[in-house]
Amino acid sequence: MKKIGLIVNPIAGMGGAVGLKGTDGEEILRRARDLGAIPGSPEKARRALRRITSIKDSVEILTCSGMMGEDEARDESFSLKVLCETGKFTTSSDTKNCAKIMLDEGVDLLIFVGGDGTARDICEIVGERITVLGVPAGVKMYSSCFGITPEASGDLALFYLSGERRDTSLAEVLDVDETMFRKGILSTRLYCYLKIPSGGHLVQNAKASSRPESEKAQREAIAEQVIESLEAGHYYIVGPGTTTKEILKRLGFETNVLGVDILHKRKDGKIELIGSDLNEESIQNVIAKEESGAVHLIVTPLGGQGFILGRGNQQLSSRILETVGKEGIIIVATESKIASIPHNSLLIDSGNPETDRKLSGYYRIITGYHLFSILEAKSWH
Amino acid sequence: MRNFHEARWDEPVIFKLSRKGERGILVPKIEAEIEREVGDVFSGLPDFMVRKTLPALPEISQMRVLKHYLRLSQENLGADLNVDIGQGTCTMKYSPKVNEMFVSNPRAADIHPYQDVSTIQGTLEIIYRLDLMLREISGMDRFSFQPGSGSQAIFAMASIIRSYFMSKGEERDEIITTIFSHPSDAAAPAVKGFKIVTIYPDKNGIPDIEALKAAVSSRTAGLIVANPEDTGIFNPRIKEFTRIVHEAGGLCAYDQANANGLLGIARARESGFDMCFFNLHKTFSTPHGSGGPACGALGVREELIRFLPVPIVEKGENSYYLNYDLPDTIGKVREFHGVFPAVLRAYSWIMALGAEGLKEVAQVAVLNNNYIMNKVLKIRGAGISFPETRERVEQVRYSWSKLTEETGVTSEDIIRRMADFGFHLWTSHHPYIIPQPFTIEPTESYSKDEIDEYVDTLKHIAEEAYRDPELVKNAPYNSVIHKIDRPEDFDDPKKWAITWRAYLKKRGEDHKDTN
Numbered sequence: 001m002k003k004i005g006l007i008v009n010p011i012a013g014m015g016g017a018v019g020l021k022g023t024d025g026e027e028i029l030r031r032a033r034d035l036g037a038i039p040g041s042p043e044k045a046r047r048a049l050r051r052i053t054s055i056k057d058s059v060e061i062l063t064c065s066g067m068m069g070e071d072e073a074r075d076e077s078f079s080l081k082v083l084c085e086t087g088k089f090t091t092s093s094d095t096k097n098c099a100k101i102m103l104d105e106g107v108d109l110l111i112f113v114g115g116d117g118t119a120r121d122i123c124e125i126v127g128e129r130i131t132v133l134g135v136p137a138g139v140k141m142y143s144s145c146f147g148i149t150p151e152a153s154g155d156l157a158l159f160y161l162s163g164e165r166r167d168t169s170l171a172e173v174l175d176v177d178e179t180m181f182r183k184g185i186l187s188t189r190l191y192c193y194l195k196i197p198s199g200g201h202l203v204q205n206a207k208a209s210s211r212p213e214s215e216k217a218q219r220e221a222i223a224e225q226v227i228e229s230l231e232a233g234h235y236y237i238v239g240p241g242t243t244t245k246e247i248l249k250r251l252g253f254e255t256n257v258l259g260v261d262i263l264h265k266r267k268d269g270k271i272e273l274i275g276s277d278l279n280e281e282s283i284q285n286v287i288a289k290e291e292s293g294a295v296h297l298i299v300t301p302l303g304g305q306g307f308i309l310g311r312g313n314q315q316l317s318s319r320i321l322e323t324v325g326k327e328g329i330i331i332v333a334t335e336s337k338i339a340s341i342p343h344n345s346l347l348i349d350s351g352n353p354e355t356d357r358k359l360s361g362y363y364r365i366i367t368g369y370h371l372f373s374i375l376e377a378k379s380w381h
Numbered sequence: 382m383r384n385f386h387e388a389r390w391d392e393p394v395i396f397k398l399s400r401k402g403e404r405g406i407l408v409p410k411i412e413a414e415i416e417r418e419v420g421d422v423f424s425g426l427p428d429f430m431v432r433k434t435l436p437a438l439p440e441i442s443q444m445r446v447l448k449h450y451l452r453l454s455q456e457n458l459g460a461d462l463n464v465d466i467g468q469g470t471c472t473m474k475y476s477p478k479v480n481e482m483f484v485s486n487p488r489a490a491d492i493h494p495y496q497d498v499s500t501i502q503g504t505l506e507i508i509y510r511l512d513l514m515l516r517e518i519s520g521m522d523r524f525s526f527q528p529g530s531g532s533q534a535i536f537a538m539a540s541i542i543r544s545y546f547m548s549k550g551e552e553r554d555e556i557i558t559t560i561f562s563h564p565s566d567a568a569a570p571a572v573k574g575f576k577i578v579t580i581y582p583d584k585n586g587i588p589d590i591e592a593l594k595a596a597v598s599s600r601t602a603g604l605i606v607a608n609p610e611d612t613g614i615f616n617p618r619i620k621e622f623t624r625i626v627h628e629a630g631g632l633c634a635y636d637q638a639n640a641n642g643l644l645g646i647a648r649a650r651e652s653g654f655d656m657c658f659f660n661l662h663k664t665f666s667t668p669h670g671s672g673g674p675a676c677g678a679l680g681v682r683e684e685l686i687r688f689l690p691v692p693i694v695e696k697g698e699n700s701y702y703l704n705y706d707l708p709d710t711i712g713k714v715r716e717f718h719g720v721f722p723a724v725l726r727a728y729s730w731i732m733a734l735g736a737e738g739l740k741e742v743a744q745v746a747v748l749n750n751n752y753i754m755n756k757v758l759k760i761r762g763a764g765i766s767f768p769e770t771r772e773r774v775e776q777v778r779y780s781w782s783k784l785t786e787e788t789g790v791t792s793e794d795i796i797r798r799m800a801d802f803g804f805h806l807w808t809s810h811h812p813y814i815i816p817q818p819f820t821i822e823p824t825e826s827y828s829k830d831e832i833d834e835y836v837d838t839l840k841h842i843a844e845e846a847y848r849d850p851e852l853v854k855n856a857p858y859n860s861v862i863h864k865i866d867r868p869e870d871f872d873d874p875k876k877w878a879i880t881w882r883a884y885l886k887k888r889g890e891d892h893k894d895t896n
Binding site: 047151152338339361362364370371373376 | 593816
């Protein structure tokens with residue numbers, strides 16, 4: 001008997017339905033209700049569950065009371081167990097409490113129904129420890145942990161649970177940057193990574209892939225291209241992301257996917273990792289004494305909005321970026337990542353408008369082995 | 382809506398129909414007199430050439446073979462059976478059947494490339510005259526019909542670019558293309574060893590000229606692009622594109638596989654290109670033939686003729702001859718002189734239409750396309766790539782993303798449902814940058830009634846998606862097979878095989894040749 005965790009965020013998407021830019025916070029939710037928003041996510045949960053009814057007899061759904069999963073699972077007549085009780089009006093802490101219980105229960109797959117905010121709440125609790133999959137129901141959907149439709153999420157869950165496909169990959173969890181949001185500006189940043197079933201074209205932000213292994217193969221090809229072009233005597237600051245970390249992986253270094261690392265190719269050709277998960281000051285200490293032409297920075301854009309700097313890699317301060325300079329920036333991205341960015345336009349927000357201006361312009365993006373794309377990076381100001 | 386149900390034969394692959402000892406033809410025993418006269422014909426064969434075992438072919442009678450293939454033929458939606466406008470980028474048009482009479486005529490069908498040229502003067506004349514016609518259509522100075530497909534023509538163009546720079550002693554190793562050009566424009570030169578630099582469109586769907594300026598350098602060997610691109614959008618700055626590449630020292634090659642919207646209207650030469658190719662099976666109406674045999678007619682400007690594949694057909698004082706003497710030839714990209722039946726059909730098609738007719742082909746194809754676009758955009762849930770740009774040439778890349786968001790029904794679901802009404806639709810090829818894509822290209826062949834029927838069916842299915850999404854998601858019902866339970870299996874090479882031998886091998890069984 002396989003155990004499926006199910007968390008439905010019943011209020012996800014309600015803000016969007018009435019023209020609000022999300023459903024975060026009780027005030028927004030109250031306004032959404034006042035404006036006549038009705039919950040859409042329970043139906044999306046049912047749409048996803050309907051795709052896995054063929055294995056109904058071999059799974060048990062562990063879920064939360066009421067609209068947070070119990071009702072939907074019962075509607076589709078799954079055998080279920082309610083693990084956490086929630087009140088009439090559910091909140092983000094209900095999601096986190098439930099996620100904690102499901103982590104402890106060791107579910108085979110945690111399915112959640114919601115948007116970027118829900119993904120972030122769950123990621124905060126479970127990290128990469130269990131396999132998770134999102135059913136899209138939110139207003140903000142920049143993260144890549146969702147199926148392209150509720151049905152696609154259901155299909156992917158079915159493949160994973162039936163043992164048809166057991167491989168997983170890391171998916172970005174992006175959400176609105178709250179500090180920016182309070183200034184009235186909607187912009188996303190990278191918060192964490194979730195482990196999701198690999199799913200080719202069923203997963204959001206994988207639109208350009210026609211084969212399930214192509215994302216991975218593309219990342220390996222990109223890494224090969226980067227490694228081939230490393231110059232002796234030079235330093236390479238490697239920013240967060242699965243695409244950039246593939247370079248380190250191919251060189252035999254395992255580091256935190258969210259961290260910033262530094263590689264050094266010695267004069268004798270040997271490549272060493274001279275620091276990992278570094279903060280701003282330690283990066284500065286390494287590169288301070290180097291000539292600017294010898295320091296490079298390898299970054300990858302975030303899906304959705306296309307930030308290459310300033311969303312999840314704040315360690316890369318404007319003084320570090322000034323040392324690296326535009327010529328020193330190496331951008332790597334898979335084709336599907338580029339496809340997910342509106343108008344294929346990259347964005348820079350270093351915190352210093354003058355630095356942003358200096359770094360903006362056209363870049364030659366590495367998209368594979370001997371494959372490049374020319375994209376413009378703009379200052380986001 | 383059309384009331385349609387396709388034949389559904391539970392027909393096994395032909396290898397499973399094999400019965401030991403069953404024969405299509407019983408070859409008569411050799412008469413004793415002949416055997417005496419001829420002797421043992423096999424003993425003269427070298428030992429290594431003699432099969433030790435018979436090939437593992439199916440053993441089956443003539444009548445059962447015929448039935449087998451007739452059944453299979455009832456299970457497709459071929460170009461002559463459906464309104465084939467849903468296969469955008471492929472330029473599915475009518476291939477007049479009279480042209481089949483020409484190619485099946487013994488004077489065309491029974492000739493051999495090793496025949497003495499004095500015995501195939503008519504054949505060479507047709508090749509030569511089609512060359513003249515394509516020169517006029519493109520503005521190029523000489524054509525080769527040797528490439529057997531569009532991708533092979535692109536490969537030949539990449540070879541010419543490489544030979545050109547080798548002859549100049551320049552080291553250039555980068556080819557620039559655009560993301561909405563055919564993927565072979567990147568793939569073929571990559572096979573040739575070039576690095577590929579891709580330009581993305583601006584927000585209007587037009588290739589970003591600033592990106593091109595950033596892309597060119599002393600490494601630039603050439604530009605290989607389509608125009609209009611797969612979105613149906615024509616790059617109005619194409620002359621600036623070729624100028625920028627020329628100023629950087631590169632060559633410009635034009636993918637005109639599909640020139641259906643441009644015949645008699647715009648030419649490669651005036652756009653500044655140094656070479657181009659036409660797929661005779663697209664623009665010039667020869668049948669697609671499910672992957673061949675085809676012809677990618679390759680044209681170049683005067684200064685590049687010396688690099689063409691050999692031989693090319695020349696006109697002498699009194700006769701046509703084959704010229705192998707091109708000093709810098711890239712050699713051969715295929716055997717002999719190309720697929721002559723394709724050349725002959727294209728020649729006949731052009732002769733039947735004349736210059737005015739060709740121009741009318743382009744005008745009607747563009748008119749049909751714009752008529753469809755206006756109808757499709759009224760369908761609930763349907764959208765268009767780059768909506769700011771409504772000027773489209775011969776095809777349009779559309780999107781069902783709104784419908785998918787609102788109903789969960791995807792482009793693939795709609796494609797399957799179209800089969801229930803006897804129609805073919807597809808997403809179009811890689812890369813899937815436009816979400817939930819579909820591409821329609823009507824060409825000049827279809828009547829308004831047929832176009833209306835096709836688009837009305839799309840509208841009907843979109844309405845079904847809003848009313849009863851599961852109906853569409855579980856389609857087809859009236860087609861050859863039902864929906865495949867696990868389409869994901871097609872992503873797993875262990876789960877499929879394209880030959881019987883591979884099937885047996887993947888199942889761990891031996892493909893035993895019979896003794």
